[in-house]
Amino acid sequence: MSVLELSQVSRFYDGAAALDSVSLRAQDAGVLALLGPSGSGKSTLLRLIAGLEPLDAGEIRLGGEIVSSATRLLAPEQRRIGMVFQDHALFPHMSAGGNVAFGLNRLGRAARDAAARAWLDRVGLSARIDAYPHELSGGEAQRVALARTLATQPRIVLLDEPFSGLDQVLRAELREFTLTTLAETGTKAVFVTHDSSEALTVADLLAILKNGRLLQAAVPREAYDRPASAAAAAALGPVNTFAGRIEGGALATPFGAISAPGLAEGASASAVVRAEAITLRPGELAKLRSLRPHGPHDLAIIEAAGTVWQALIPPRSALGDRVDVTLQASGAFVFSD
Amino acid sequence: MRPDLALTESGRQAHAPLAPFALLAAALCAAPALAVVLFSLGQSEEAFAAGALLRDGALGTLALVVVGGGGALLLGAIAAWLVSFCSFPGRAAFEWLLVLPLAAPSYVLAYSYASLTWAGGPLPVPIEGFWGAAFVYAIGLYPYVFLAMRAGFAARHTSAFEAARSLGVSTSQLFWRVGLPLARPALVAGGALAAMEIAADYGAAHHFGLTTLSTAIFRAWYSHGAPVSALRIAAVLLLLALAFLLAERRARGRARFDAARWRTLSLLELSPSARAAAFGFCALLLLLGAVLPLAWLARLALLHTNVENLAAPLLNTILLAGVGALATLSISLLIAAAARRDNRARFALFVAGVGYAAPGAVIAFGALMVFGAARNAGLVGGLGAGLALMALLWTYVARFTAAGVQPIEAGLAQAPANLDAAAATLGANPWRRLAEIDLPIATPSLAAAALILFVEIVKELPATLILRPLNFDTLAVKAHAYASDERLLEAAAPALLIFAAGLAPLLILSRGISRAVR
Numbered sequence: 103m104s105v106l107e108l109s110q111v112s113r114f115y116d117g118a119a120a121l122d123s124v125s126l127r128a129q130d131a132g133v134l135a136l137l138g139p140s141g142s143g144k145s146t147l148l149r150l151i152a153g154l155e156p157l158d159a160g161e162i163r164l165g166g167e168i169v170s171s172a173t174r175l176l177a178p179e180q181r182r183i184g185m186v187f188q189d190h191a192l193f194p195h196m197s198a199g200g201n202v203a204f205g206l207n208r209l210g211r212a213a214r215d216a217a218a219r220a221w222l223d224r225v226g227l228s229a230r231i232d233a234y235p236h237e238l239s240g241g242e243a244q245r246v247a248l249a250r251t252l253a254t255q256p257r258i259v260l261l262d263e264p265f266s267g268l269d270q271v272l273r274a275e276l277r278e279f280t281l282t283t284l285a286e287t288g289t290k291a292v293f294v295t296h297d298s299s300e301a302l303t304v305a306d307l308l309a310i311l312k313n314g315r316l317l318q319a320a321v322p323r324e325a326y327d328r329p330a331s332a333a334a335a336a337a338l339g340p341v342n343t344f345a346g347r348i349e350g351g352a353l354a355t356p357f358g359a360i361s362a363p364g365l366a367e368g369a370s371a372s373a374v375v376r377a378e379a380i381t382l383r384p385g386e387l388a389k390l391r392s393l394r395p396h397g398p399h400d401l402a403i404i405e406a407a408g409t410v411w412q413a414l415i416p417p418r419s420a421l422g423d424r425v426d427v428t429l430q431a432s433g434a435f436v437f438s439d
Numbered sequence: 440m441r442p443d444l445a446l447t448e449s450g451r452q453a454h455a456p457l458a459p460f461a462l463l464a465a466a467l468c469a470a471p472a473l474a475v476v477l478f479s480l481g482q483s484e485e486a487f488a489a490g491a492l493l494r495d496g497a498l499g500t501l502a503l504v505v506v507g508g509g510g511a512l513l514l515g516a517i518a519a520w521l522v523s524f525c526s527f528p529g530r531a532a533f534e535w536l537l538v539l540p541l542a543a544p545s546y547v548l549a550y551s552y553a554s555l556t557w558a559g560g561p562l563p564v565p566i567e568g569f570w571g572a573a574f575v576y577a578i579g580l581y582p583y584v585f586l587a588m589r590a591g592f593a594a595r596h597t598s599a600f601e602a603a604r605s606l607g608v609s610t611s612q613l614f615w616r617v618g619l620p621l622a623r624p625a626l627v628a629g630g631a632l633a634a635m636e637i638a639a640d641y642g643a644a645h646h647f648g649l650t651t652l653s654t655a656i657f658r659a660w661y662s663h664g665a666p667v668s669a670l671r672i673a674a675v676l677l678l679l680a681l682a683f684l685l686a687e688r689r690a691r692g693r694a695r696f697d698a699a700r701w702r703t704l705s706l707l708e709l710s711p712s713a714r715a716a717a718f719g720f721c722a723l724l725l726l727l728g729a730v731l732p733l734a735w736l737a738r739l740a741l742l743h744t745n746v747e748n749l750a751a752p753l754l755n756t757i758l759l760a761g762v763g764a765l766a767t768l769s770i771s772l773l774i775a776a777a778a779r780r781d782n783r784a785r786f787a788l789f790v791a792g793v794g795y796a797a798p799g800a801v802i803a804f805g806a807l808m809v810f811g812a813a814r815n816a817g818l819v820g821g822l823g824a825g826l827a828l829m830a831l832l833w834t835y836v837a838r839f840t841a842a843g844v845q846p847i848e849a850g851l852a853q854a855p856a857n858l859d860a861a862a863a864t865l866g867a868n869p870w871r872r873l874a875e876i877d878l879p880i881a882t883p884s885l886a887a888a889a890l891i892l893f894v895e896i897v898k899e900l901p902a903t904l905i906l907r908p909l910n911f912d913t914l915a916v917k918a919h920a921y922a923s924d925e926r927l928l929e930a931a932a933p934a935l936l937i938f939a940a941g942l943a944p945l946l947i948l949s950r951g952i953s954r955a956v957r
Contacts, residue, residue, distance in 0.1 A: 191857035205865030
């Protein structure tokens, strides 16, 4: 029995589908990551799982029990779930300790205070137990929010872009800390993000959403190596595209042919090539329009037969004005239109 | 079905146990206004024909709205422009001092100016009749326009002004080409508020002997004994007030007054003579709108106060306003908390807004009709003192709930958006969320709302006049009674106390705004 099961979940706003027949099964995955741009429906899906909004069709099961359907809605406070918000949502009129204790009101006062202290200790903030939210740094507030959520021992934790307000260094640090804490406490989690590298890093199971539809659900390696569609491929990093026809079992692009097993001869199709799957060396095929540093890679803009692609290549490559191009099979795909 | 599994419609939010209560409360607010419309449609067997009175009243109200409201618009817009964009001595102080005329209801200003300009008074200019009323409205209500325009100038368009200046728009053109177009919604919103006040005013119009819709209602009811005619006039006044409210809401929807985002613009340097003129203009507004009438009332009150005659009305006022404010506050909190959770409950806000737009006289007569109908049905006895006080409290709730909701909503809105969701996922049910999250967070704004409501009730005249039990005088009623008897010297003390009460919330509110600007 899986912790979380969505079947045919749909949600409409003013007639438009915010979520369109999304089915997902979290299996035994520790962290399910929902990846998508804003407006993709990922946050709506999280709110549906939490019971903060009703769904219009389909059903959601938690631990086998139907908690949301078109006719039934279990109140969020009765779902035994936890939620960590982008803005932390710490209660401004309560200390850090008070915030963590809030969800433990079924315990006696002494037990509640002890539990709150223990959880703050666990996230390394026992010294800040009396601090109020406005006195906490962004990272501290996030850790208090995490402690507050985990203290209630939810069967699943929903994290809504929990690190998006933080700077890069703190973000990586907190992400690691959160994943470790979740693993140590054996807590399952659903993690919403619009950052593809973050999604690939945290996910045991990765679900890619766009315009309210589920494009693909797979383990990260598979989602990256075997995207289900051009859109699913594009969701995990910069890609180049080229439209053409299948000839001789392959699609010929100006930068090289990509084999397309299983596609009908003469069918129109699209090539999708990850920017990091392009290798360049001095040569003749394409014009190198520009070459600039781009983080750990260099970004090369290449042009052939009027088509412009971008490639992420090792830094400080010595290239002339013209280059030859190799498309690595692991990052080059053909999809029929 | 288990009790914890609730049926839901496909509304945006799922759990809203407060919404039905909020809607009920809002219906309570709108009921008197609806009663006016309902009863005005009834058959009239009255010998008195309201046609001429209605026509004269409507013309009188419209003329005052155009002239008095136009004056308020002009004064408020100029003051807002000067304070928002120009550098001159005292600018920072005028930012909040210029709202002070709002402390006095129009009738208090009217009484003060009447005694100032009496034969033997210090001001030789006669302030009387139509032009006197228009002057009092303009000088007393310009702060509505001033506040709206200041927000409009400063709120979201700072970058538009900076862009215009970087594109070489000259400072003299800035007002006409950028400032005015951007602030036009604010101008409409502020003007509509001033118009609403003018249409609703009874005391000043009555004092200056004018026929307006408000005074016509009283005349039809009391002088001609024609309740249906009075209600018909009231219904017309109600529609007019609703039109102004709608104009204000529409305009404000386009230009939100978001104090949190206020930012002071870089100011224009003025020539020395222009600086003097700017200072003089603002100082004159402050002098005529607040300082002079206040000082004059204080002087008269010191000379002519009979403490014994004032004690009972003062006590009555404090009691009535205290109980009325608490009753209104609890309804306001219920509606504000429900509206925060559930979009459907926002309808309650709209319904309560109908009561807010309706002039006090309209609501009071509406409540009177409801009680009359209940008596005819044998549900209640005669309108004795107890029942009359209940009817009066009801009109206060109906009239001011929307005014109480505003500060509470603003207070709740300052809290992070997801607090309610966070508390829910931590296992707290809606009532625990209301008690432990919403209520503590709204406490400071509740105090502000209570003060605002208390003062509004202290200032309220027409409804109190209609529904107060026999011999139950408040400060407003007393001031009105003295002024009606041409005993302006004795009206000074109660008028002064009302003025002073009105200053308190203004000082607190405008300090809050000034802080937000910084």
